[in-house]
Amino acid sequence: MIERATPIEHAAPPTFETLLRTVEEMDTPDGFKAELIRGKIIVSPWSKLRYSRPMRKLREQLRASAPAGHFADTSPFLFRFSAAERGYGPDLYVADESAFDEEGRHADGAALSLVGEFTSLSTQDADWNEKLDVYGRLVPVYLVIDMSASEITCFWDPSPHGYRSRTTVSFGEDLHLPKPFDCVLDTTGF
Template structure:
């Protein structure tokens, strides 16, 4: 057992040296590649859309969340759509109650499948965050997870890049995904 922990720690440290950051999901320390320029541009694109249609909201790319329902784990997604003052007075790990939508943009690494498509949506559903938006650069599609029941999302809608996707209440925005084709790499 100790050898497994040592090997995992060595793997994570090696990834940190290559430009990764640590994440704590479901009580487990993992590493994630640092955001690349295309990924950052996708977040910028969505931030502008949200600001144009819902200026009272902010897409926060830096805030971490407490996910108590996930064995006291921590979650740091690529973006959190919240009312502008939602995290005032909170520390690095904030309460998820004011979060309307979590945004994740896939990375180009082997952990994407488990982290972005399984663990993070589950953590969001368990925290009853209304929407989880996954912008999947490998599959060239956008998936919207909605109607959390405390365990999982009851509804998942996926569209290919180039199609419209309506983000229902509490967000109430329709996004045109054509431009995402420019940032697939």
């Protein structure tokens, strides 16, 4: 498969719950994930191997400063955003452990305290636009790690109209994460 998102079209417009169930039952090829973006099931590749080091470094730093009862991971889980009728599988996330006590294969997006998306050619539009809009109404902190620009942008202070604040630094510079983390990320080696 080539590295670009591929929509799967349906004859009649399915409901959000039907789409979630379809994503849950999909047997995606190894190395690919399915998400609900703009009302469509989108299958895209997992991150490139060179993203592994910055993902691991970021996850390790976030584990040390995650809010009580939250954990940082990169496991492939779908988080549902019912109000927006979306379902995303973030590259990296920090979430409330209790969200994983449920049955099923998709967790409530309200459990997220932070999301990190590592951009690529196939995902940059969704990461910078679609996901920014949806996360910006609910998730306290959103990190866009732009691998081609060698920058990391932190969005915070969600509102009904999206994030109210943002900061961008180049790789190698420190980045302060606001509450509920209130820590400094070392981006050296990203």
